[in-house]
Amino acid sequence: MKYKFSKCFFSVFCAFSIFLTCFSTHPLFVSATDMMEQAEARKNLPVETNEIPNWPEGPAIGAEGAILMEANTGTILYGKNIHQKLYPASTTKILTCLIAAEQADLNDLITMSDEAVFSVPPDGSKIWLDVGEQLTVDQALQAILIASANDASNGVAELIGGSLEGFADIMNKRAKELGCINSHFVNSNGLYDENHYTTAYDLATIGRAFFNNELLCKYSSTPKLHLTPTATQPDDIIEFSKNKLYAGGEYEYEYLVGSKTGYTDEARQTLVSCAEKNGMKLICVIFKEETPYQYEDTVNLFNYGFGNFQRINIAESDSEYVIDNANFFNTNNDIFGSSKPILSLNKEDYIVLPNTADLSDTDSSISYDVTEEKQIASINYTYEGVKVGSVSVDLATEAVSTYQFESAVSGTTEDGNGKPENTVIFINVKLVIYWVLGIAGCFIAIFVLRALLNNYHFGKKRRRKFRKNRRRYKGFRDIDF
Numbered sequence: 001m002k003y004k005f006s007k008c009f010f011s012v013f014c015a016f017s018i019f020l021t022c023f024s025t026h027p028l029f030v031s032a033t034d035m036m037e038q039a040e041a042r043k044n045l046p047v048e049t050n051e052i053p054n055w056p057e058g059p060a061i062g063a064e065g066a067i068l069m070e071a072n073t074g075t076i077l078y079g080k081n082i083h084q085k086l087y088p089a090s091t092t093k094i095l096t097c098l099i100a101a102e103q104a105d106l107n108d109l110i111t112m113s114d115e116a117v118f119s120v121p122p123d124g125s126k127i128w129l130d131v132g133e134q135l136t137v138d139q140a141l142q143a144i145l146i147a148s149a150n151d152a153s154n155g156v157a158e159l160i161g162g163s164l165e166g167f168a169d170i171m172n173k174r175a176k177e178l179g180c181i182n183s184h185f186v187n188s189n190g191l192y193d194e195n196h197y198t199t200a201y202d203l204a205t206i207g208r209a210f211f212n213n214e215l216l217c218k219y220s221s222t223p224k225l226h227l228t229p230t231a232t233q234p235d236d237i238i239e240f241s242k243n244k245l246y247a248g249g250e251y252e253y254e255y256l257v258g259s260k261t262g263y264t265d266e267a268r269q270t271l272v273s274c275a276e277k278n279g280m281k282l283i284c285v286i287f288k289e290e291t292p293y294q295y296e297d298t299v300n301l302f303n304y305g306f307g308n309f310q311r312i313n314i315a316e317s318d319s320e321y322v323i324d325n326a327n328f329f330n331t332n333n334d335i336f337g338s339s340k341p342i343l344s345l346n347k348e349d350y351i352v353l354p355n356t357a358d359l360s361d362t363d364s365s366i367s368y369d370v371t372e373e374k375q376i377a378s379i380n381y382t383y384e385g386v387k388v389g390s391v392s393v394d395l396a397t398e399a400v401s402t403y404q405f406e407s408a409v410s411g412t413t414e415d416g417n418g419k420p421e422n423t424v425i426f427i428n429v430k431l432v433i434y435w436v437l438g439i440a441g442c443f444i445a446i447f448v449l450r451a452l453l454n455n456y457h458f459g460k461k462r463r464r465k466f467r468k469n470r471r472r473y474k475g476f477r478d479i480d481f
Contacts, residue, residue, distance in 0.1 A: 035268075039063075039290045048079045053384050056308035056354050061297040065287035067200040068301045070309075071208050071274065072281055073389035075352040077305045082201040085182055086287040089262030090125065090148045091203060091272045092190030094210045094220075095171055097141050100156045101213055103170075106138040108159065109232070115164065116154035120189065126151045127227070127237050134232035145216070145260065146225040147239035150189040157188035164188065179205045192264045200285040203272055207283040211258055211274040220258035221246060244295050245273060251295035253302065257281070261294075269294040275302045280311055280352070310355050314379070314391035315345040317359050342396050343376070351381045351389030362388065 039062035047058050058068075058078040065086050068078035076082070112129045120126060125148040129135070135143070135152070137159070143152040154164060161167025164187060171185040180202035186193050210216055223246045227237040244250045245259050255275040262270035271286040271294040282305045286294045351362070362381045370378055370392065377393040 035290050039293065042288075045080060048082070049076065052386060054354065054356065055384065055386075056304070056356075058304055059297075059300045061286075061289070061300065062293050063286045063289040063297050065200040065285070066297065066301065067204050067283075067285045068305050069201075069204040069208070069283045069285075070280065070305075070352045070389075071211060071283050073350070073352055074205075074208070075388050076201075076386070077282070077309055077352070078301055080200075083182055083199050085197045085199055087192060087196065087264060087267035087270075088190055088198045088203060088287070089192075089264045089267035089270045090190045091260050091262040091270045091285075092185065092188070092196070092198075093144050093148065093153055093262075094203075094216075094260050094272060095175065095185065095206050096153050096156060096167075096188045097144055097216055097219075098206065098210045098213065099160060099167075099170060099174055100137055100141060101216055102174075103160050104137045104156075106136065106141075108137045109134045110137065110140055110152075110155040110159045112151065112155050113158055116158055117151055119154060119164070120150040120191065124150050124191065127225075127239060128235070129155070129233070133234075135227070135230075139227055141216070142219050142222070142225055143227065143237075143239075145219040146222050146241050148242075148261065149239075150191065153189040175202065175206065178209055190262055190264070190267075192266045200287055203285045203287075204283045207272055207274060207285070211281070211283060217258040217274070220260055221256060223248065244292065245298065250292070251299055253299055255302070255306075259298075263291075271295070271298055273298050273302075275306075277306050278311075280306065280309070282306070308355055309352050311350045312353055312359055313347070313350045314359075314381075314389075315347045315349070344394055344396060345379075346392040346394055349389070349391035351391075353383055353388055357383060366393075 042062050042064050043060040045064070047060070049055055050057050058080075061080070063080065065081040065084050066078065067076060067080070067082045069076055112131055112133050114131050117129060117131050127143050127147055127149045129149075129151045135155070137156065140149075140152040140156050143149040144156070157164050157167035161170050167188055168186050171188070172183070175183050175185065175198075180198070183198035183202045184195055185198070186196045190196070210220075223241045223243070225237065225239040225241075227233070227235075229236055241261075243259050243261050245253050245256055253273075253275060255277045257274040257276050259271065259273035262272075267288065269286070269289045269291050271284075271289075273284050275282055275284075282302060284298050284301045286297050289297060351359075353359075353362070362383050364379050364381050366377050366379055368377050370376065372392065374395045375392045376395060378390045379393065380390040381388050
């Protein structure tokens with residue numbers, strides 16, 4: 001009996017040893033101490049942006065992949081393994097919700113199917129919807145972004161894509177349209193699949209569109225979900241967000257615009273967030289970090305960005321491309337009165353530079369590859385080889401009232417003190433140009449005839465004096481009148 005017991009015990013011991021050997025490398029069987037040691041080791045991984053000359057040195061963090069991107073210009077302020085394929089976990093849901101906000105009506109009803117309900121693990125994030133229950137798209141967005149509900153994500157996917165697989169196709173198509181280059185999605189919720197991956201750069205790129213939506217920003221910064229019972233959903237659902245960046249959280253960040261957490265054993269802690277301060281809007285992505293350092297990394301990167309970089313408005317600062325000085329259509333006392341220039345730099349566009357740099361340290365080039373109707377070109381800026389933003393060259397959208405040449409109105413107006421001002425005459429610009437060209441042609445013909453008849457020789461033309469700054473002349477070459 002003792003022999004049998006010893007033999008049985010030995011067999012169980014051997015089996016358990018083999019089990020531990022086979023699975024000891026799986027995340028579930030790696031101790032918390034080992035995880036923290038791995039995170040500490042990741043702090044030594046290179047930060048690509050620290051290699052840029054004259055660029056502010058970024059913090060060492062335990063995330064395997066991270067990015068800090070300025071939302072409006074796309075300027076990368078901090079980058080660490082930004083193109084490495086990693087598992088996003090529930091941060092996937094910002095793409096799911098973006099597509100829902102773009103392609104569905106908020107009042108559309110979602111009917112939960114058997115697959116939508118039971119294809120998610122029971123121990124995952126969910127709001128315990130049942131088969132046949134219904135909720136609106138608006139309620140689903142709240143459930144997804146506040147409670148990270150996997151079942152609601154599946155419901156949205158089936159409504160829009162017709163099936164979970166069909167929605168995955170829509171996700172991949174939309175990701176490419178937004179500019180993602182190393183992503184592939186197979187589900188709407190981010191549950192682990194080896195073929196479901198993205199990068200810090202791609203998720204930040206998706207975030208630029210997501211955090212530009214006011215409703216999505218609102219829900220992704222709301223700490224409490226409360227869905228009241230309806231005729232198609234009988235439960236009073238109350239859930240609280242686990243995001244500690246929100247107001248009242250341990251890592252509350254006052255400039256936060258929105259944020260979405262994520263976790264699976266394979267992905268570890270993931271986090272995508274957006275913050276805005278003094279007109280600068282930053283997006284931060286943290287991939288493969290250990291709790292609670294995904295929050296510390298995010299706060300440190302936001303503080304790094306806001307503390308070391310500045311916005312520079314191009315229309316107000318760059319004298320190299322001052323189209324307003326092209327006085328063909330805009331002079332102080334011409335017959336065109338207060339007419340505006342045909343072209344202008346967009347007054348809202350700006351670039352982002354380190355605090356230690358200024359506009360004179362940048363290089364610029366003109367591109368005519370533009371898609372907006374009122375744009376004819378864009379001026380792109382780089383600093384130390386890094387793209388830092390652009391400004392569009394726009395056609396004028398406003399025009400003063402004009403009159404036909406033969407019915408021109410003239411008169412004397414008074415200023416605020418009752419004193420007479422200069423007479424202003426408004427005329428039809430196109431008609432005047434035709435007249436000017438016609439008169440000029442007549443004068444040229446007369447001069448040519450006189451030259452032929454009187455053997456008149458023109459004196460040498462004065463050579464045009466080009467600007468000393470060749471780059472400035474190059475900029476004017478195509479856009480200055």
